[in-house]
Amino acid sequence: MSGPAILVVIPTTRGPLHLRALKARPGLPAPAAFADGDYRPLPWSADYARLCAAGGPLARLTDGPLPPHELRLSGSFDAGRSWEVPVCLAHGLAARGARFAAEPAEAGLILWATGAVDLDLAVRPGDYALLDKIERARALLAEAPDARLAVLLPEGPERAQAEAAIRALGRSGDPLFLPAGSIMAALAALETGMRPGEAVRPAARRRGRLALPAGALAAAGIAAALALGARQAPVAGPVEAPVTETVPPQAANAAPAPAPNVPEPAPVEKPAALRVEELRAPPGSSCRRVAFGADPPERRPVAVEAEGRLAPSRLAPELCGLAVRAEAPGLRIEVGPELRGAALPPVRLADGAQGYFLREGARQNLVYAVQAIPEAGAPTPGSRLLHALTR
Known part of the structure; x- marks a missing residue:
């Protein structure tokens, strides 16, 4: 022209x-x-x-x-x-x-x-x-x-x-x-x-x-x-952010059951290497608007259900995705292919977490693993968590 x-x-x-x-x-x-x-x-x-x-x-x-x-x-x-x-x-x-x-x-x-x-x-x-x-x-x-x-x-x-x-x-x-x-x-x-x-x-x-x-x-x-109906996404990069999480004591090493009328021991506080949060559409919005930045998502921490396992997240319409971040410096995050394949390309959120917004056509039951892998010389031990998305 x-x-x-x-x-x-x-x-x-x-x-x-x-x-x-x-x-x-x-x-x-x-x-x-x-x-x-x-x-x-x-x-x-x-x-x-x-x-x-x-x-x-x-x-x-x-x-x-x-x-x-x-x-x-x-x-x-x-x-x-x-x-x-x-x-x-x-x-x-x-x-x-x-x-x-x-x-x-x-x-x-x-x-x-x-x-x-x-x-x-x-x-x-x-x-x-x-x-x-x-x-x-x-x-x-x-x-x-x-x-x-x-x-x-x-x-x-x-x-x-x-x-x-x-x-x-x-x-x-x-x-x-x-x-x-x-x-x-x-x-x-x-x-x-x-x-x-x-x-x-x-x-x-x-x-x-x-x-x-x-x-x-x-x-x-x-x-x-x-589009929100596709199935592939690239691997996430490293994320970091300093927070702590309460983790129940390891079941296999728990003390014998207490005698009658003796209270259960309180959960032990110890540092957690990973934090996973649900990204939800706020009232009056939608996951499409959240995924494209029109509205900020609500972030809800996913509770630890047992050693190495998070409580399942329900695939409700308002669940737009997940945020994953490390709890200490020197940790590299790796997210399993099950979540990567069901999400859009990951984005870095304001606090450094990696955001995985679910594709509309890939909202199905899945279980994925997320790992915090220490870099060379990192003082914090790594960890691995399993998390399920269910209908």
């Missing part, structure tokens, strides 16, 4: 990254993000896969399943969700046939956007450190002084100051400020707000939605593997 090459900037508080390429990769088992020159998916690729999954936010942009994509960036970042808005905009532009610039000097338009989205592609208000990100992007923007600048600033405490800071950059043309309410509104503004001859128009439309490039449906089966 005609139109300027677009440089999509992903601002971070350590400095801006930019999109190098975004293309369908049907051979990938799941959508994945990569740093330039590296074949290993970035740590937050599981979150990107959720964004692209059938029923996920990006499904709002397409008429059919989104095939696995390779998202290639100039670098990576540690955490956060402010990459979601620029990545969603990039997918929307790609569906409209836009050309992307791999370097600032190639760009006719620079898209600078930040923020997180919800399940309906609305941009979530918040404190996104806008002023800091703008300041750190000055050098990159200066590499393309004649490129048109389009900006999406989410609602938040610094928005007005950030808009003034963008205007004060002294670029050759007036910046195009995009609506901050939703990805769809921002894409529509990009379509109509460009200079004459620069509009990014969709290659085809169907009932007002963006059409996928030809061949997208050929990879539908792979993309569907990320």
Whole structure:
């Protein structure tokens, strides 16, 4: 299509990254993000896969399943969700046939956007450190002084100051400020707000939605593997968090039964190496909304039923998944394939635990093992627990 090459900037508080390429990769088992020159998916690729999954936010942009994509960036970042808005905009532009610039000097338009989205592609208000990100992007923007600048600033405490800071950059043309309410509104503004001859128009439309490039449906089966009805997921990485749990004494070594009228001995407190919690949908929500970050889950610890065994968890509709974490440093967590195969790709929760959200089509009785394995020199002994999910 005609139109300027677009440089999509992903601002971070350590400095801006930019999109190098975004293309369908049907051979990938799941959508994945990569740093330039590296074949290993970035740590937050599981979150990107959720964004692209059938029923996920990006499904709002397409008429059919989104095939696995390779998202290639100039670098990576540690955490956060402010990459979601620029990545969603990039997918929307790609569906409209836009050309992307791999370097600032190639760009006719620079898209600078930040923020997180919800399940309906609305941009979530918040404190996104806008002023800091703008300041750190000055050098990159200066590499393309004649490129048109389009900006999406989410609602938040610094928005007005950030808009003034963008205007004060002294670029050759007036910046195009995009609506901050939703990805769809921002894409529509990009379509109509460009200079004459620069509009990014969709290659085809169907009932007002963006059409996928030809061949997208050929990879539908792979993309569907990320939906809530699929069956495979990667192995979890290490987790850690300091907590303690009460564990009953080992039955085989218990003292003889007490004489009549003698009270039972109290349970012995000892450190536990593992903690497993149920992730439940709060009242009025659903597991689909929880899995895609629209609502936070309620977390309920799973009780220890006996030595090496947790109390079963019932597969009620509000049980969305499980969180697993280590109770001391120096422990590596391994989760059995039975749970991994029934869950979406694991995500790291705010406290460092690994979250396994159950796939809708895999909600069946299962028993899995979770182990805490000490790393070299770890002072804490490991442990192994069995846990059942039952109807």
